[in-house]
Amino acid sequence: MNAKKIVELRREAEKAVAEMPDGELKVKAFEVILNHLLAGPDVVTVRTGEGEKEAKPKGGKEKVTATSIGGRILVLKDEGFFNNQRTIGEVREELRAHGWHYPLTTLSGTLIALVQQRKLRRERAKEGNKKIWKYSNP
Numbered sequence: 001m002n003a004k005k006i007v008e009l010r011r012e013a014e015k016a017v018a019e020m021p022d023g024e025l026k027v028k029a030f031e032v033i034l035n036h037l038l039a040g041p042d043v044v045t046v047r048t049g050e051g052e053k054e055a056k057p058k059g060g061k062e063k064v065t066a067t068s069i070g071g072r073i074l075v076l077k078d079e080g081f082f083n084n085q086r087t088i089g090e091v092r093e094e095l096r097a098h099g100w101h102y103p104l105t106t107l108s109g110t111l112i113a114l115v116q117q118r119k120l121r122r123e124r125a126k127e128g129n130k131k132i133w134k135y136s137n138p
Contacts, residue, residue, distance in 0.1 A: 009037040069110045072100050074119065077137065082120060085134035111135055 013034040020026040066072040076082065076094055086094075088107055095102060114120040121138045124131055 006038070010034060013037055069100075069102060069106065070114060072098070073107075073110060073114060077120065082135060082137045085123065085125065085136045087132055087134055091135065 013030050016033050017026050017030045020029060066075045072095060073091065075098070076091070081091075081094055088104055088111060091111065092102065092104060092107055095107075111120065111122070115122045115135070118138055120135050122133050122135055125134045126132075
């Protein structure tokens with residue numbers, strides 16, 4: 001994509017939010033619209049309970065963009081992260097590697113909810129003298 005096309009898409013996004021009052025909402029709306037325009041016409045965004053999925057239907061690889069903690073953990077699951085048993089600390093570190101930062105106290109409730117929904121499995125394991133929970137694919 002050349003610079004001229006990018007400028008054209010930026011102007012189109014600016015037009016789309018021109019009537020909105022200035023503020024955070026206008027900035028966020030501009031970002032979303034511009035990202036959508038830059039992604040191109042072949043991208044379809046689908047909202048799910050776990051977040052958003054952007055699928056490129058014309059043979060392109062699916063790109064998943066989750067917006068909730070549970071959705072982001074399921075992104076890790078789709079990537080095969082839970083093929084091996086993982087501790088909550090390992091889950092936290094992998095989320096951080098994706099740029100998603102959460103405290104352990106927030107992750108614990110979400111992981112338990114995913115276990116209750118049978119999207120993950122939780123098993124008690126022993127590391128040294130400590131008993132810990134490990135999460136994996138069901």
